Amino acid sequence: MRKVVVITGANSGIGLALCERLLSKDDQIHLCLACRNLQRAENARTALMTSHPSADIGIVQIDVGSIKSVLRGAKELRERYKRIDYLYLNAGIMPNPRISFKALITGLFSSKVISMFATGEGLLTQEDKVTEDGLQEVFETNIFGHFMLIREIEPVLCHADGPSQLIWTSSSNARRSAFSLTDYQHVNGQESYSSSKYAMDLLSVALNKHYNQQGMFSSVVCPGFVLTNLAYGILPQFIWMFIMPIMWLVRLLTNTFTLSPYNGAEALLWLFGRKVESLDSLVKYHSCTSGLGNNYVQSSKMDLEEESSDLFYQKILDLEKEVRKKTNP
Numbered sequence: 001m002r003k004v005v006v007i008t009g010a011n012s013g014i015g016l017a018l019c020e021r022l023l024s025k026d027d028q029i030h031l032c033l034a035c036r037n038l039q040r041a042e043n044a045r046t047a048l049m050t051s052h053p054s055a056d057i058g059i060v061q062i063d064v065g066s067i068k069s070v071l072r073g074a075k076e077l078r079e080r081y082k083r084i085d086y087l088y089l090n091a092g093i094m095p096n097p098r099i100s101f102k103a104l105i106t107g108l109f110s111s112k113v114i115s116m117f118a119t120g121e122g123l124l125t126q127e128d129k130v131t132e133d134g135l136q137e138v139f140e141t142n143i144f145g146h147f148m149l150i151r152e153i154e155p156v157l158c159h160a161d162g163p164s165q166l167i168w169t170s171s172s173n174a175r176r177s178a179f180s181l182t183d184y185q186h187v188n189g190q191e192s193y194s195s196s197k198y199a200m201d202l203l204s205v206a207l208n209k210h211y212n213q214q215g216m217f218s219s220v221v222c223p224g225f226v227l228t229n230l231a232y233g234i235l236p237q238f239i240w241m242f243i244m245p246i247m248w249l250v251r252l253l254t255n256t257f258t259l260s261p262y263n264g265a266e267a268l269l270w271l272f273g274r275k276v277e278s279l280d281s282l283v284k285y286h287s288c289t290s291g292l293g294n295n296y297v298q299s300s301k302m303d304l305e306e307e308s309s310d311l312f313y314q315k316i317l318d319l320e321k322e323v324r325k326k327t328n329p
């Protein structure tokens, strides 16, 4: 039977590169592009069909920043598929990013220069806003919408006849100090992206604890720094192209400058087909590119305590209840 692979945010960047690479690895899969914009999803399907003419590709409209859309999209997935083998939780935003050039210049002359390039720590702030659902946009898009999607399609993800995998696109920018259990949506602060990506680590650990016995396994990936629409929101594309030689030099310092979506998708692809017994819930998988341009996957321990993961899980379950009450009074 064909493996069913659903990917959110599949129409561009890392998501689209992952689709290309999955089809090259296994052309027998059924790929489902879960995107908010149908025209962009159609364009992506056309591009994928050009390189893989016999590919089996479906589309489902899901805006993970809208509860209504997630519920509608999830219903469609439940009706369409008996089982989903892989769910890549990849869609993500970093709205209104601002670089602190002062921090960048200071960082260049400090001992933290390598970690600054690897994680972007201290260099970026964002401006978040409240959605129609009354949630912080970055939290809802990057985390909560995806969580609701998982909960809604649980019946097709959890089965006795073989495991299913959840694979989150997190970030090296995920930082414990940007996250607070008392402000898990990051209402107060300007590092909503970093906070949401840290929350992803906490959630993945909790999901493993609650769902492994039901056959569902969750992993977290860091794709490195990749030049995609997300990066073009930080600096215009022509500037990135102009400083490309500098970025290749930075690659000599840190293997996290993967730069191309193809390279960034390395660890996401590596997890496809991996035996779930070999995965460690407390580990993140990093896409890495060497100075010579070779790709490989590296793992690192997550910076968290299981107790925080449990507490966050309880909070997200409470929020789910509240949101469901509002949606179906």
Ligand SMILES: NC(=O)C1=CN([C@@H]2O[C@H](COP(=O)(O)OP(=O)(O)OC[C@H]3O[C@@H](n4cnc5c(N)ncnc54)[C@H](OP(=O)(O)O)[C@@H]3O)[C@@H](O)[C@H]2O)C=CC1
Binding pocket: 008, 009, 010, 011, 012, 013, 014, 015, 034, 035, 036, 037, 040, 062, 063, 064, 065, 066, 090, 091, 092, 093, 141, 169, 170, 171, 172, 222, 223, 224, 225, 226, 227, 228, 229, 230, 231
């Ligand atoms: N680029 C980088 O350096 C890094 C990126 N990441 C993560 O990788 C993931 C993919 O981003 P990347 O490929 O870089 O950037 P892109 O902007 O190219 O891709 C983001 C994808 O997410 C989709 N998306 C955004 N908001 C929503 C929404 N509300 N509902 C459904 N889909 C949505 C976008 O759709 P649309 O085209 O309609 O906007 C797009 O397909 C993100 O989670 C990002 O945080 C992690 C580490 C580094």
Ligand SMILES: CC(C)CCC[C@@H](C)[C@H]1CC[C@H]2C3=C(CC[C@]12C)[C@@]1(C)CCC(=O)C[C@@H]1CC3
Binding pocket: 099, 104, 116, 117, 118, 119, 120, 123, 124, 170, 171, 172, 173, 224, 225, 234, 243, 246, 247, 250
């Ligand atoms: C000369 C150039 C190399 C200078 C670029 C400086 C910064 C704009 C970048 C250095 C590290 C980058 C980075 C990200 C954004 C751009 C940088 C801060 C991310 C935060 C983008 C989104 C992520 O998920 C992680 C990235 C880490 C590295």
